[in-house]
Amino acid sequence: MSITVALAGNPNSGKTTLFNRLTGSSQKVGNWPGVTIDRKEGEIKELGATVVDLPGIYSLSPYSPEEIVSRDYLLYDDPDVVVNIVDATNMERNLYLTTQILDMGIPTVIALNMMDEVEKQGSKIDIEELSRILGCKVVGISALKGDGMDELIETLKSVPEKPKPIRLAKASENTIGKISKVLEGDVSEDKLRWFAVKVLEKDELAIERIGDLWNDVTGFIEELEEADDDESDSIVASERYDAIGEIVSKVLVSNKVPGELTVSDKIDKIVTSKWLGLPIFAGVMFVVYYISITTIGGWGTDWVNDVFFAEMVIPGVESYLESIDVAPLLVAFVVDGLLAGVGAVLGFLPQMAVLFLLLVILEDTGYMARIAFIMDRVFRRFGLSGKSFIPLLIGTGCGVPGIMASRTIESERDRKITAMTTTFVPCSAKLPIIALIAGAWFDKSALVALASYFIGILAVLISGIILKKWPSLTGTPSEFIMELPPYRTPGPVAVVKSALEKVWSFVKKAGTFIMLACGIIWFLSAFDWSLTLVDDINDSILANLGNAVTWIFVPLGWGTEWQFTVGTITGLLAKENVIGTFGVLFGYADIAETGEDIWGIISSMVTPVAGFSFLVFNLLCAPCFAAIGAMRRELGSWKATGAAVLYQTMLAYAVSMIIYQIGVLAIYGTFGLWTVISFITVAVMAYILISKDPFGQYRKRATEVAI
Amino acid sequence: MNLATILVGLGVAAFLIAAAYFTIKDFRTGGCASCKNRDKCSKKR
Numbered sequence: 001m002s003i004t005v006a007l008a009g010n011p012n013s014g015k016t017t018l019f020n021r022l023t024g025s026s027q028k029v030g031n032w033p034g035v036t037i038d039r040k041e042g043e044i045k046e047l048g049a050t051v052v053d054l055p056g057i058y059s060l061s062p063y064s065p066e067e068i069v070s071r072d073y074l075l076y077d078d079p080d081v082v083v084n085i086v087d088a089t090n091m092e093r094n095l096y097l098t099t100q101i102l103d104m105g106i107p108t109v110i111a112l113n114m115m116d117e118v119e120k121q122g123s124k125i126d127i128e129e130l131s132r133i134l135g136c137k138v139v140g141i142s143a144l145k146g147d148g149m150d151e152l153i154e155t156l157k158s159v160p161e162k163p164k165p166i167r168l169a170k171a172s173e174n175t176i177g178k179i180s181k182v183l184e185g186d187v188s189e190d191k192l193r194w195f196a197v198k199v200l201e202k203d204e205l206a207i208e209r210i211g212d213l214w215n216d217v218t219g220f221i222e223e224l225e226e227a228d229d230d231e232s233d234s235i236v237a238s239e240r241y242d243a244i245g246e247i248v249s250k251v252l253v254s255n256k257v258p259g260e261l262t263v264s265d266k267i268d269k270i271v272t273s274k275w276l277g278l279p280i281f282a283g284v285m286f287v288v289y290y291i292s293i294t295t296i297g298g299w300g301t302d303w304v305n306d307v308f309f310a311e312m313v314i315p316g317v318e319s320y321l322e323s324i325d326v327a328p329l330l331v332a333f334v335v336d337g338l339l340a341g342v343g344a345v346l347g348f349l350p351q352m353a354v355l356f357l358l359l360v361i362l363e364d365t366g367y368m369a370r371i372a373f374i375m376d377r378v379f380r381r382f383g384l385s386g387k388s389f390i391p392l393l394i395g396t397g398c399g400v401p402g403i404m405a406s407r408t409i410e411s412e413r414d415r416k417i418t419a420m421t422t423t424f425v426p427c428s429a430k431l432p433i434i435a436l437i438a439g440a441w442f443d444k445s446a447l448v449a450l451a452s453y454f455i456g457i458l459a460v461l462i463s464g465i466i467l468k469k470w471p472s473l474t475g476t477p478s479e480f481i482m483e484l485p486p487y488r489t490p491g492p493v494a495v496v497k498s499a500l501e502k503v504w505s506f507v508k509k510a511g512t513f514i515m516l517a518c519g520i521i522w523f524l525s526a527f528d529w530s531l532t533l534v535d536d537i538n539d540s541i542l543a544n545l546g547n548a549v550t551w552i553f554v555p556l557g558w559g560t561e562w563q564f565t566v567g568t569i570t571g572l573l574a575k576e577n578v579i580g581t582f583g584v585l586f587g588y589a590d591i592a593e594t595g596e597d598i599w600g601i602i603s604s605m606v607t608p609v610a611g612f613s614f615l616v617f618n619l620l621c622a623p624c625f626a627a628i629g630a631m632r633r634e635l636g637s638w639k640a641t642g643a644a645v646l647y648q649t650m651l652a653y654a655v656s657m658i659i660y661q662i663g664v665l666a667i668y669g670t671f672g673l674w675t676v677i678s679f680i681t682v683a684v685m686a687y688i689l690i691s692k693d694p695f696g697q698y699r700k701r702a703t704e705v706a707i
Numbered sequence: 708m709n710l711a712t713i714l715v716g717l718g719v720a721a722f723l724i725a726a727a728y729f730t731i732k733d734f735r736t737g738g739c740a741s742c743k744n745r746d747k748c749s750k751k752r
Contacts, residue, residue, distance in 0.1 A: 324711040326709075326711050330712055330719070334715070334719060338719070512725075512726040512729045512730050515723070516726045516727055516730060
């Protein structure tokens with residue numbers, strides 16, 4: 001018979017790591033809370049059991065959508081067994097959820113995770129005694145190292161007994177008994193105690209569930225509150241913690257001297273300090289980009305472009321096709337279209353691979369969780385909470401899961417603003433654009449990438465101020481409480497595996513979608529409207545189409561070159577397309593053969609300021625279609641999504657225009673109508689940022705419509 | 708048109724059709740990242 005095993009535990013207790021161990025899958029894990037935002041299913045082959053990984057929760061009184069996912073699953077989907085993962089290095093807090101799970105009456109096994117770290121601290125946990133007190137089986141494991149997996153699976157082979165709930169003080173137990181009597185028949189026998197306790201805690205969802213019976217139990221609750229002179233939920237929480245304190249004192253022999261700082265605490269004193277936190281973060285990101293763009297990754301990219309494609313692939317394929325007498329048009333399509341486009345994109349693969357590797361290491365050590373903590377201070381000043389930074393961190397990989405991660409934010413206003421702004425932070429698909437601009441005009445300086453990263457964060461902050469003033473998005477930021485995980489040495493296998501997955505995903509996209517797009521771009525750039533081959537690319541269909549709209553971007557400095565406009569538009573399908581398009585239009589294959597540099601050709605077309613303006617526009621404008629689709633899901637309507645895309649594109653246009661116009665004024669002394677318009681735009685933006693109610697007229701209109 | 712051109716042309720066409728198929732499939736599911744059946748699916752990205 002197949003059984004269902006639910007994995008439940010606090011955020012960052014290692015549920016997904018255990019899930020991956022048990023099922024052999026490779027779900028995204030991270031050393032920060034909130035990585036899992038929806039439940040995931042897998043199979044434990046040894047047991048023939050379905051295992052469900054639930055989002056992390058601190059208690060069964062949920063506040064955010066992903067916490068509701070966990071609670072509803074445990075309540076209504078009736079799993080056969082719950083494996084409650086408890087972080088053994090922080091038992092007091094983790095057992096709070098355990099006491100609530102035990103109330104639910106579901107057969108439970110406690111997986112005491114991170115036992116290796118407990119041992120490293122010199123502490124000991126009496127697992128047998130803990131098992132006896134909790135009335136359920138307890139298995140010590142290390143999900144990261146794979147210790148204790150066999151024992152856990154062996155334990156799950158026999159479905160455990162239903163556990164005994166942890167008893168509260170006598171007065172509370174009496175009240176729970178009275179409430180249970182009232183609820184008998186209305187809720188199932190198994191869940192009776194759990195509902196009674198939740199009703200005693202005045203849990204809104206439980207009160208809603210019992211309907212009119214609430215009136216019959218309020219007297220009992222008031223009686224308890226009067227006797228204890230406290231709110232009932234505080235009474236229950238306090239008694240739970242008392243019980244937990246007693247349990248921990250019985251089972252944990254700690255070697256830790258009270259008040260002594262751990263290594264993590266000592267590091268945190270420096271890296272999260274008020275004054276050093278941000279400069280250290282900027283320094284770390286500079287080093288990351290320096291290694292991935294300028295040095296190791298850059299050398300790799302040079303080799304792939306100059307040797308692998310220029311000397312091996314492109315001449316090899318071309319000469320082979322010519323040797324077997326393939327028609328020149330087909331050779332041109334394969335070499336100048338498909339290979340040139342995909343080659344231009346894949347040329348950046350070494351830089352991306354190094355960047356992926358370094359970011360995974362930063363995530364796994366626990367440093368990225370500190371960044372969210374540091375950024376909370378900054379974000380709060382701008383009306384956003386540090387919770388908004390977690391989606392931004394995830395968005396550095398891909399905007400789609402980044403936008404989806406915004407659902408961990410309780411406040412609807414914060415959630416919407418975060419979903420609308422997550423894609424401002426450069427995702428991995430935008431990295432080749434950054435590397436291209438850095439290589440073409442700025443001698444592969446890591447500062448270009450660093451500037452891109454911080455321009456993205458700045459755009460989020462500015463948008464936080466602007467959008468929170470919009471009538472439908474006003475409100476105070478969500479509270480941000482985040483437990484900082486201890487620093488951990490990342491597992492080399494897990495790090496390499498995670499980075500390779502990202503690399504493979506990029507290669508696959510280049511080999512499918514980008515290649516297809518490059519084929520179409522080549523066709524449109526090789527023929528005119530009468531479908532005759534053109535000698536000059538400027539006579540092609542694509543040049544005609546590009547020239548029809550390129551004037552829009554003239555104030556941004558690069559609208560004079562239709563290739564840049566075409567690259568930007570094809571980038572809406574996928575940001576890598578910007579590079580693929582450039583590869584085809586600037587003759588990556590020809591350049592590779594002649595030993596020239598694609599960067600040299602591109603940089604000769606527009607000034608460095610225009611190049612930077614092009615980069616900023618592509619960083620901030622409407623994201624790719626996949627990300628727009630994710631935004632639609634999180635914002636709930638096409639109208640709101642359209643407004644978000646319009647906002648992003650308008651902001652990108654304004655910022656790029658200001659950068660270009662004021663840049664050329666400062667560097668070349670060029671002054672014109674667009675310089676004046678740029679200054680007016682700066683003034684308008686400053687007014688919106690400073691004014692308390694810049695959209696008052698819209699608010700008034702909205703109120704009138706409502707009346 | 709010689710045989711080599713026909714064979715290479717057919718090969719390239721087949722490759723592009725496969726690329727189009729996988730691209731459309733990804734777009735229709737919104738990419739695996741947002742798919743609820745991601746864990747049950749053997750073809751996940």
